[in-house]
Amino acid sequence: MSISMPDKALIEQFKAIIGPAHALTDPADIEPYLTENRGLYRGNTSLVLKPASTEEVAAIMKLASQTKTPVVPAAGRTGHVGGHVPRESGTDIVVSLERMDKIRRIDATANYIIADGGAILADVQKAADGIDRLFPLSLGSEGSCRIGGNLATNAGGTAVLAYGNMRNLCLGLEVVLPTGEIWNGLRSLKKDNTGYDLRDLFIGAEGTLGIITGAVLKLFPKPRGHQVAFAATSSPEQALAFFNLASNRCASALTGFEIMARMAFDFTIKHTDGARDPLTAKYPWYTLVDVSTSDSQDAADAMMQSLLEDAFEQGVVEDAVIAKSQSEIDELWHMRNTMSEAQKPEGGSIKHDVSVPVSSVPAFLHEADAAVMKAVPDARICAFGHIGDGNIHYNISQPKGADKAAFLARWGEVNKIVHAIVLSHGGSISAEHGIGRLKRDELADIREPIEIDLMQRIKQAFDPEGIMNPDKVLKSRTTLKDDRS
Amino acid sequence: MSISMPDKALIEQFKAIIGPAHALTDPADIEPYLTENRGLYRGNTSLVLKPASTEEVAAIMKLASQTKTPVVPAAGRTGHVGGHVPRESGTDIVVSLERMDKIRRIDATANYIIADGGAILADVQKAADGIDRLFPLSLGSEGSCRIGGNLATNAGGTAVLAYGNMRNLCLGLEVVLPTGEIWNGLRSLKKDNTGYDLRDLFIGAEGTLGIITGAVLKLFPKPRGHQVAFAATSSPEQALAFFNLASNRCASALTGFEIMARMAFDFTIKHTDGARDPLTAKYPWYTLVDVSTSDSQDAADAMMQSLLEDAFEQGVVEDAVIAKSQSEIDELWHMRNTMSEAQKPEGGSIKHDVSVPVSSVPAFLHEADAAVMKAVPDARICAFGHIGDGNIHYNISQPKGADKAAFLARWGEVNKIVHAIVLSHGGSISAEHGIGRLKRDELADIREPIEIDLMQRIKQAFDPEGIMNPDKVLKSRTTLKDDRS
Numbered sequence: 001m002s003i004s005m006p007d008k009a010l011i012e013q014f015k016a017i018i019g020p021a022h023a024l025t026d027p028a029d030i031e032p033y034l035t036e037n038r039g040l041y042r043g044n045t046s047l048v049l050k051p052a053s054t055e056e057v058a059a060i061m062k063l064a065s066q067t068k069t070p071v072v073p074a075a076g077r078t079g080h081v082g083g084h085v086p087r088e089s090g091t092d093i094v095v096s097l098e099r100m101d102k103i104r105r106i107d108a109t110a111n112y113i114i115a116d117g118g119a120i121l122a123d124v125q126k127a128a129d130g131i132d133r134l135f136p137l138s139l140g141s142e143g144s145c146r147i148g149g150n151l152a153t154n155a156g157g158t159a160v161l162a163y164g165n166m167r168n169l170c171l172g173l174e175v176v177l178p179t180g181e182i183w184n185g186l187r188s189l190k191k192d193n194t195g196y197d198l199r200d201l202f203i204g205a206e207g208t209l210g211i212i213t214g215a216v217l218k219l220f221p222k223p224r225g226h227q228v229a230f231a232a233t234s235s236p237e238q239a240l241a242f243f244n245l246a247s248n249r250c251a252s253a254l255t256g257f258e259i260m261a262r263m264a265f266d267f268t269i270k271h272t273d274g275a276r277d278p279l280t281a282k283y284p285w286y287t288l289v290d291v292s293t294s295d296s297q298d299a300a301d302a303m304m305q306s307l308l309e310d311a312f313e314q315g316v317v318e319d320a321v322i323a324k325s326q327s328e329i330d331e332l333w334h335m336r337n338t339m340s341e342a343q344k345p346e347g348g349s350i351k352h353d354v355s356v357p358v359s360s361v362p363a364f365l366h367e368a369d370a371a372v373m374k375a376v377p378d379a380r381i382c383a384f385g386h387i388g389d390g391n392i393h394y395n396i397s398q399p400k401g402a403d404k405a406a407f408l409a410r411w412g413e414v415n416k417i418v419h420a421i422v423l424s425h426g427g428s429i430s431a432e433h434g435i436g437r438l439k440r441d442e443l444a445d446i447r448e449p450i451e452i453d454l455m456q457r458i459k460q461a462f463d464p465e466g467i468m469n470p471d472k473v474l475k476s477r478t479t480l481k482d483d484r485s
Numbered sequence: 486m487s488i489s490m491p492d493k494a495l496i497e498q499f500k501a502i503i504g505p506a507h508a509l510t511d512p513a514d515i516e517p518y519l520t521e522n523r524g525l526y527r528g529n530t531s532l533v534l535k536p537a538s539t540e541e542v543a544a545i546m547k548l549a550s551q552t553k554t555p556v557v558p559a560a561g562r563t564g565h566v567g568g569h570v571p572r573e574s575g576t577d578i579v580v581s582l583e584r585m586d587k588i589r590r591i592d593a594t595a596n597y598i599i600a601d602g603g604a605i606l607a608d609v610q611k612a613a614d615g616i617d618r619l620f621p622l623s624l625g626s627e628g629s630c631r632i633g634g635n636l637a638t639n640a641g642g643t644a645v646l647a648y649g650n651m652r653n654l655c656l657g658l659e660v661v662l663p664t665g666e667i668w669n670g671l672r673s674l675k676k677d678n679t680g681y682d683l684r685d686l687f688i689g690a691e692g693t694l695g696i697i698t699g700a701v702l703k704l705f706p707k708p709r710g711h712q713v714a715f716a717a718t719s720s721p722e723q724a725l726a727f728f729n730l731a732s733n734r735c736a737s738a739l740t741g742f743e744i745m746a747r748m749a750f751d752f753t754i755k756h757t758d759g760a761r762d763p764l765t766a767k768y769p770w771y772t773l774v775d776v777s778t779s780d781s782q783d784a785a786d787a788m789m790q791s792l793l794e795d796a797f798e799q800g801v802v803e804d805a806v807i808a809k810s811q812s813e814i815d816e817l818w819h820m821r822n823t824m825s826e827a828q829k830p831e832g833g834s835i836k837h838d839v840s841v842p843v844s845s846v847p848a849f850l851h852e853a854d855a856a857v858m859k860a861v862p863d864a865r866i867c868a869f870g871h872i873g874d875g876n877i878h879y880n881i882s883q884p885k886g887a888d889k890a891a892f893l894a895r896w897g898e899v900n901k902i903v904h905a906i907v908l909s910h911g912g913s914i915s916a917e918h919g920i921g922r923l924k925r926d927e928l929a930d931i932r933e934p935i936e937i938d939l940m941q942r943i944k945q946a947f948d949p950e951g952i953m954n955p956d957k958v959l960k961s962r963t964t965l966k967d968d969r970s
Contacts, residue, residue, distance in 0.1 A: 109844035200685035251779030252737035294736030461942035
């Protein structure tokens, strides 16, 4: 291993760029950079660099390029697919954006904010709030995830229905290329048809084409009215019918529509502090509906009231409550946001972040449930997610009392079963978490060769040395060569 | 010229792919494919092919690739930057998608439509309307422009404020690559984070990376309420303040906000059939405000009424009328939509399709007006456009009685003056029309070399033979070589 790691002289050169105080070489300091939340990967590195400016990132990449040193960019390190973990070989150095966490500029008239790649999402939300604007990206990890990572993974979250994912929330980017050159695309224009869309190429590329060091993000007027309801349905079909009703009635005022299987909800009630079932009876499926109105709170209340009246009349909900206060709104969303966390005490969980066309969600759920229960009898399926986006977090908790390791060892097998059903509906095996390492080989398997080939050509064009977050999203050419031998 | 044109044998090979009835070789038949609406370019070709299927397009590109025959894709041929015109050399053949004009599928539950690249925009709008859905892209040329061209140029139009441009309206693409391979990216997913964003790379590439033969487009619930107002303001500053008020009050219900200089409006009143000034006095600037509500017509009426009351109270409008019927709504929009056309009887017009950050629109207009009037005294400035997108069609009609040719000969000089001001505000020299041939050299001048270099690398990676709409957007390598010699 040591043979391929950067040697001491090179490490000193890298350290000199940013000052030794901001370079980590002690294994204890480096430890947090080697892992990810799900415990799927553990990498190695001898150096973590924490630059303070775009110019420092550029100087690091220039040296990396000259010395063919692989670089793994890290932001909030909350990703679910191992994208920010260095390879086990120890050949990679880590460049963390955590010191580049500033809001560079915020403009209420032009409705944009310019943030460093290392700015924490919650800080961007707060800055927007401070000038009476909304930055709508909202995720469970918003207190620690960072804008550069949100962009690199094209983050989704709970507000995609009305505001789109990170791609739709970004106007411009600043990117340090693998060569150390800086692309200044920090434009704040709503319309700009001047050549190829480099911005969207970097967004979602998971740090394999460059390091996003800054971004111009859109801000929105803050809604004046906000209301949330929690409604039970008897089936996914009924939940979908309810969504369609809500979508038609509320149009862009429908700012969230989540679905939760009873099992996921039960785990949340059991394990999340303060969570309680707002309904008196038990139902197989639940939905959480969020509306935001531009004019007034009364309008939001009236809209939700009238939506639920129609929903009962049309028989698309079984029971429902409307939040009576902001704290009830917060409680309902808190249950949804902690749903993944609430699975942990129940043992191992095999996870899927899939999407299908919205109209196919019920069929997907029935088919997947049947196939999974056949393969893993007594599995506890905790499906939940953004039905309005067709995006289901199809998580499977181990059978009660089963051996965790043995259950998790079936991750690949179960993925295959679920993803086959997803693909039969024209769906996606990664709706919002990205590819990283976790789904890299599977992506190559399921996509037509021409698509992978086009991606490889882009990778080669932007990163000819193959040093930029190698072996994520796509197999690096070196790895490809190894495979062949 | 003849030496570089495809020879007879090759022409026969191309004709055989689609059948001779669908290949044009007669100069009279070919004529319409050689020109564009503004009369800026006139190209040459010996062959126009009208394939009927994606497979035929693929076979054409395969042969073109093998024989290094340059191909210019054509859709509705309504572009403003010469992107669909073959080069003067006669070396290029034209592939027209006009026979691929079908709606392949439409789904009201999943809210999407799959259309051929040659489908006419108005037909897509009608198909959506037929299932009680909205396809929001709306342009002056919607009766003849085609989806493939709308995508290739990332078309904008009047509904961008609420629904985004073509990029935001597209879920998936089918593209024939320069090599003749087919990329089937016809996905209908709202969320799909699986590798590099190829879709957005083809969108806006103006046919230089491949031919878009099919697309999955988003549909929306049809608003139940719609209202339009026409309001006069004393200055661009006042118009911007009015826009900000409207944006804050109406949020996503604000579906259009246009600004028009008095001169542009006067020409329209004079030259557009049925156009009339809805206000009694004359004002220097006008705005057209469009709101759409999901719930009811009453809600739209009330929203507009209350918006205008606030606007008068805050002193951000001078006078205003609200449409009293659908036909009055249509009349108001017709005036706006014919504004460019209405300049024609007034002689030559030097055009700019620029954008600046929304908050910079007033400063841009003042500075540009001063600079243009200094350079061309008595020029008649017909500025109008989408103030909410920061996108102004800054068109300059010749002085009364001036020589048209002499005036138009100053196109480049005047562009330079206006674009310098645009760039000083961090703006774009092509907000929605694209680059084509018209702005290709200027793009290379104003962008940092690294940006043009990244685009050239993508072009090279996708089109190594350089046969795909060469010399549009970017100079082809051959042309670059010629320049040097």
